[in-house]
Amino acid sequence: MGGTFDPIHHGHLVAASEVAAVFDLDEVVFVPTGQPWQKSDRDVSPAEHRYLMTVIATASNPRFTVSRVDIDRPGQTYTIDTLRDLRAARPDAELFFITGADAMAQIVSWKDMDELWSLAHFVGVTRPGHVLNNLGRDDVSLLEVPALAISSTDCRERVEHDHPVWYLVPDGVVQYIAKHRLYRPVAMGAAESN
Ligand code: ATP
Ligand code: MG
Numbered sequence: 710m711g712g713t714f715d716p717i718h719h720g721h722l723v724a725a726s727e728v729a730a731v732f733d734l735d736e737v738v739f740v741p742t743g744q745p746w747q748k749s750d751r752d753v754s755p756a757e758h759r760y761l762m763t764v765i766a767t768a769s770n771p772r773f774t775v776s777r778v779d780i781d782r783p784g785q786t787y788t789i790d791t792l793r794d795l796r797a798a799r800p801d802a803e804l805f806f807i808t809g810a811d812a813m814a815q816i817v818s819w820k821d822m823d824e825l826w827s828l829a830h831f832v833g834v835t836r837p838g839h840v841l842n843n844l845g846r847d848d849v850s851l852l853e854v855p856a857l858a859i860s861s862t863d864c865r866e867r868v869e870h871d872h873p874v875w876y877l878v879p880d881g882v883v884q885y886i887a888k889h890r891l892y893r894p895v896a897m898g899a900a901e902s903n
């Protein structure tokens with residue numbers, strides 16, 4: 710399951726858990742993106758923060774792991790590279806790529822689509838506010854997951870405005886965000902004085 714995970718929230722975790730149960734997966738690998746080219750309109754938090762929050766959020770689940778392939782690869786992240794690297798690390802595994810309805814709709818803009826389909830089975834999951842469709846392909850599975858109307862954007866805005874994110878993200882992630890003062894407005898005057 711790829712994502713910016715800025716921050717990871719319970720919508721991601723519920724989707725991953727549901728797909729793992731329905732498809733009887735041995736492992737769900739969370740892959741935080743490197744440079745997310747589709748999000749160049751905003752500053753994405755440093756990869757190490759996003760990676761560590763993902764580790765914290767998934768640590769208690771024996772089937773959940775986190776991969777550094779995208780954050781350690783220089784340049785922008787393309788899903789084709791993610792899948793090639795995961796394939797190389799697990800030559801015998803059957804790969805599933807888990808994506809929410811909004812990201813599914815963007816697949817058409819992804820590089821090297823045909824090879825994408827040959828590397829992994831795509832599973833699109835429902836997400837409140839977005840329509841899910843299989844892009845006209847039989848080999849894309851669609852799955853309804855428990856609806857959690859949570860987004861990372863909303864979590865960031867809540868922190869910025871001093872609203873709680875308890876129970877939207879795992880407890881350890883709430884504490885990590887506070888410890889590192891992520892998503893806080895830059896103090897007035899700080900930018901000018903440096
Ligand atoms: P942002 O608001 O910054 O875009 P996000 O909440 O969409 O963050 P991403 O890291 O962009 O989170 O998403 C990673 C993957 O998880 C995508 O495939 C996305 O569709 C899926 N996803 C995110 N939130 C949910 C949710 N609440 N329910 C189901 N899938 C989700
Ligand atoms: Mg998103």
